[in-house]
């Protein structure tokens with residue numbers, strides 16, 4: 001529990017390797033996560049070879065932590081292994097569709113968070129990389145992922161050089177709905193975002209970006225519509241290519 005409440009993303013790493021016994025334990029923890037029908041519809045590609053990490057770096061927009069951190073884990077939705085087993089047993093698999101991409105993605109993400117928590121209990125730092133879905137087509141080639149396997153997220157892992165401050169969160173009431181969904185009034189939206197909007201960090205970001213509010217930093221700087229549309233198209237194309245969209 002303490003681990004959960006101390007979590008912060010780590011973006012600077014010492015070069016020290018993660019001892020094999022700790023890495024094994026992290027990967028074992030990943031496999032203890034719940035999965036759809038206990039089918040374990042995911043694979044984890046653990047990259048420690050500097051050449052592989054270097055090749056992955058542009059896929060993650062050259063964020064320095066990809067080459068700095070000793071371990072890069074790419075979590076993939078994977079129906080391939082299960083299909084092979086079915087076919088080898090004369091069973092007809094029916095998993096080449098969008099539903100089973102979603103199931104595989106859920107399994108991969110639950111496994112990733114188990115790995116993250118286990119890593120953090122060993123004093124390691126982690127950072128998720130959302131760039132994975134933007135450039136998944138290139139990652140497929142670098143990691144030689146067969147049909148039926150698609151990257152969902154990446155986690156870099158290693159010993160932190162520093163301990164950044166905890167980041168803020170919206171109040172718990174912002175994300176919790178009792179019994180049924182309660183929609184937000186404009187006043188509620190103002191109240192829920194008030195602390196974040198008035199923080200020193202937000203003031204600094206607004207000055208730096210020359211924008212009048214935090215929402216516009218998201219829509220005009222961080223996650224722009226034109227990029228989102230482009231990355232969506234690339235990922236949908238890849239889903240088709242990897243055989244997840246036959247139906």
Ligand SMILES: Cc1cc2nc3c(=O)[nH]c(=O)nc-3n(C[C@H](O)[C@H](O)[C@H](O)COP(=O)(O)O)c2cc1C
Pocket residue numbers: 007008009010011063127128129130131153166167
């Ligand atoms: C799916 C996902 C993708 C992320 N991608 C990136 C990334 O590409 N680069 C980065 O520096 N942080 C990334 N993060 C980290 C978030 O920015 C971070 O979790 C968030 O700001 C909250 O901060 P905290 O993790 O320190 O509490 C990602 C987090 C998630 C869950």
